Amino acid sequence: MMISKRHAILRQIPCDSNLIHQVAERPVRVGIVLDEARIARTGELVHNQTIMIDERLHDWEWANGNFRWYSHFVGAGEAENVILVFELENREVCRTCGQTFLQEKSFHYHCEGCKPKAKT
Secondary structure, eight states, X not given: OEEEXXXXXXXXXXXXXXXXXXXXXXXXXXXXXXXHHHHHHHOEEOBTTTEEEEOBTTTEEEETTEEEEOOSSSOTTOEXXXXXXXXXXXXXXXXXXXXXXXXXXXXXXXXXXXXHHHHO
């Protein structure tokens, strides 16, 4: 699960590839906000629950401080609250003990304490 460590929310920006928003730093993820209270409380970025994750180039672009948003989830000109995530971490729930741990590599599904048990 992705956890936002640092983000900003652009309020009610229209979906329009011709509009440029000044954003000094390149986001690592962008999405439409669905549950701002949960994001504020937990930082969780869950597709179709807390945000609709937009794809770079397909839905948004950033270059030299210029951010453009043209999501395919909404109609042209419709305004939405858009989250720009600048720093995140991936957390996973251990499939053996249920403990949450920082996932540093893809496809690690067990915490450090349970890895030896999972191999047997």
